[in-house]
Amino acid sequence: AQSVTQLDSHVSVSEGTPVLLRCNYSSSYSPSLFWYVQHPNKGLQLLLKYTSAATLVKGINGFEAEFKKSETSFHLTKPSAHMSDAAEYFCVVSDSGRTYKYIFGTGTRLKVLA
């Protein structure tokens, strides 16, 4: 069965410094992985997805993630944090079978300090 583990429940960075949100996955076959962002009182917005093409995936708003099979990781990074990046981020693995249902990590709350 697939699962994802987000290693940090809270991350604080200063504005203009790099962001690293960590995610490890477990899957018995080649997974499809996603990062979503949820701003306060908002829905979930897709940041980026990995579906077995390039291992370095670029997303919206300057975010990117690298799929590392040897480390079973899919960490999310951004070179320079902006105040508007403050939100909750979810790492997701898709049940790439018949249903494609999502299995969510527990989320990482990103705080950006001025």
Added chain:
Amino acid sequence: DSGVTQTPKHLITATGQRVTLRCSPRSGDLSVYWYQQSLDQGLQFLIQYYNGEERAKGNILERFSAQQFPDLHSELNLSSLELGDSALYFCASSVKGVETQYFGPGTRLLVL
């Protein structure tokens, strides 16, 4: 804007009552998924419909049911409500054979 709409945005009701949450998927999307987001359980998959048929069930209580109509909109029915059912309920949709799901803004349910 994802193109997925959900109504109502907020719902306040009492224990023991029944409510219906509505979701309209993006134009052309045949799959609809329902998720529950609560503080203690996080985001959990409830149920999936594909072109009117139930495709998969997750952690959905027997008091909850759903359906997808011929026009592809979906409804999630929650009955005999308990305090613990208070949560944010999301609907998502996707195209057949494509894994990316697009989420609606959610319905926030408060059971008093």
